[in-house]
Amino acid sequence: MTGFCKVAWLVLRKDLRVESRSREMLFTTLFFAVSCVLVFSVVFVRGGQAVEGAAGGILWVVIAFSGTLALGRTFERERHHDALRGLLLAPVDHPALYVGKLLGVLLLLGVVEVVVVVMVAFLFGAPFFQHVWRLLTLLSLGTIGFASVGTLFSAMLVRTGNRAVLLPVLLFPVTIPVLMMGVVGTTALLQPEPDLAMARVGIGVLFFFDVVFVTLALWTFEALMAE
Amino acid sequence: MALPDTADFEQVTVSDVSRVYGRRRALAHVSLTCAAGQIIGLLGPNGAGKSTLLGLLSTLTEPSAGEVRYGDRTAREAGAPLRAYIGFLSHDLQLYPELSARENLEFFAGLYGLDRPAERVVDALVSAALADRADDVVERFSRGMRQRLALERALLHSPRLVLFDEPFTGLDEAGCEALVTRLRALRAARRIVVLATHDLDVVDGLLDHAVILRRGRMRELGDGESLRERYRAAIAEDGGGRHPTGPGSGGVTSARSVRAAGGRQQP
Numbered sequence: 001m002t003g004f005c006k007v008a009w010l011v012l013r014k015d016l017r018v019e020s021r022s023r024e025m026l027f028t029t030l031f032f033a034v035s036c037v038l039v040f041s042v043v044f045v046r047g048g049q050a051v052e053g054a055a056g057g058i059l060w061v062v063i064a065f066s067g068t069l070a071l072g073r074t075f076e077r078e079r080h081h082d083a084l085r086g087l088l089l090a091p092v093d094h095p096a097l098y099v100g101k102l103l104g105v106l107l108l109l110g111v112v113e114v115v116v117v118v119m120v121a122f123l124f125g126a127p128f129f130q131h132v133w134r135l136l137t138l139l140s141l142g143t144i145g146f147a148s149v150g151t152l153f154s155a156m157l158v159r160t161g162n163r164a165v166l167l168p169v170l171l172f173p174v175t176i177p178v179l180m181m182g183v184v185g186t187t188a189l190l191q192p193e194p195d196l197a198m199a200r201v202g203i204g205v206l207f208f209f210d211v212v213f214v215t216l217a218l219w220t221f222e223a224l225m226a227e
Numbered sequence: 228m229a230l231p232d233t234a235d236f237e238q239v240t241v242s243d244v245s246r247v248y249g250r251r252r253a254l255a256h257v258s259l260t261c262a263a264g265q266i267i268g269l270l271g272p273n274g275a276g277k278s279t280l281l282g283l284l285s286t287l288t289e290p291s292a293g294e295v296r297y298g299d300r301t302a303r304e305a306g307a308p309l310r311a312y313i314g315f316l317s318h319d320l321q322l323y324p325e326l327s328a329r330e331n332l333e334f335f336a337g338l339y340g341l342d343r344p345a346e347r348v349v350d351a352l353v354s355a356a357l358a359d360r361a362d363d364v365v366e367r368f369s370r371g372m373r374q375r376l377a378l379e380r381a382l383l384h385s386p387r388l389v390l391f392d393e394p395f396t397g398l399d400e401a402g403c404e405a406l407v408t409r410l411r412a413l414r415a416a417r418r419i420v421v422l423a424t425h426d427l428d429v430v431d432g433l434l435d436h437a438v439i440l441r442r443g444r445m446r447e448l449g450d451g452e453s454l455r456e457r458y459r460a461a462i463a464e465d466g467g468g469r470h471p472t473g474p475g476s477g478g479v480t481s482a483r484s485v486r487a488a489g490g491r492q493q494p
Binding site: 002006007010014017018021022077080081082083085086087088089090091092093226 | 313317
């Protein structure tokens, strides 16, 4: 049997190769995220001054919405032409397939977040780069928590007809704690007097959620993929 | 990496298997034995349970009752290594259209951990008569070319049990003949081939054993001159057909008549 990490890498490489040719998910997600930030900037920036505390919330709303869009497409390539069955028939640990798909989503969201953070920092005058490592940790942990649940649900819904409706219905109630902790931690860092203690709490809680979500996803993926 | 021989088998035994989806019974008390060097035909109208039975044999679907044994072990006992001995060509071709023929095969060769993957991929491309189109993306291929590539993908790891779900769909006459030749070669190589098809004319004389599935129940075909006659007789005994493709045909379309009309039946 092929090793766990090698399988995850093969799936990731395949997804990156497909995406580099179609650019379907990247462009869709990026355009949506940029549009969201621009719309929010029209509403929340008056006279060159952003509403206090808005930047952190807007950043996470944009990540959640554009992330949902990306997650909805994650298993579409596997659904078309029944490629999912081809993957599941391979003599590999099925959770490795999940990890490969998750890494692809994380890379995509990482690219989107770089653009979104720069835009929000510029349009809202948010001091994102004062505590760059803490912000990076918050964003990374929040994105892993959100994407790990989303990738699992996306896989689970791949055979259902109304998955576009069901994905957000299932995803948001479960990931609300992740998004809230992301907003709380980010807002604490962006205050004129940064609340580093609150940011550390946010990072700790997000880390806890990530461990729980990723463990549960790896544990349940095989059973959820059974026909 | 060499495949572990411990998971190999010479016989697949389906014993009193039922499969239920909610309140719908897809298969009811089905029993079947498939031995190495045999081609088994699964016939029957649409919705009869053929694909469900193939799903069970592929290990991706678990039976609600009864068991499927690969040699002396069930899929649960044998675990993931068993899947290295199973190949499945479904009606949907399980290919990535954005990847080239070579990339598709290399991806699956990697997943199966095959020895000498590059060499095996080249061999497969030659077998599919796609060596000169190896680096073209699959979405530019015709249905027949995709079908040939998908066949090679399913056989890339030299599986013991090969499952085909409507493999003749989309193939022209030459493609059908090539596939029949390939099926005979698989039999000679002591593979177990299980084939769900509506193309009775194409597989007549090819099958070692044919069974008919209807409303989830399996029965043997009786005696008769041609496979089509035997099929019609079995359907008539079972209460007649309800499909519009001919009295008593049970939804089976004549492959020759479809080809004469210039195309293949799309289920």
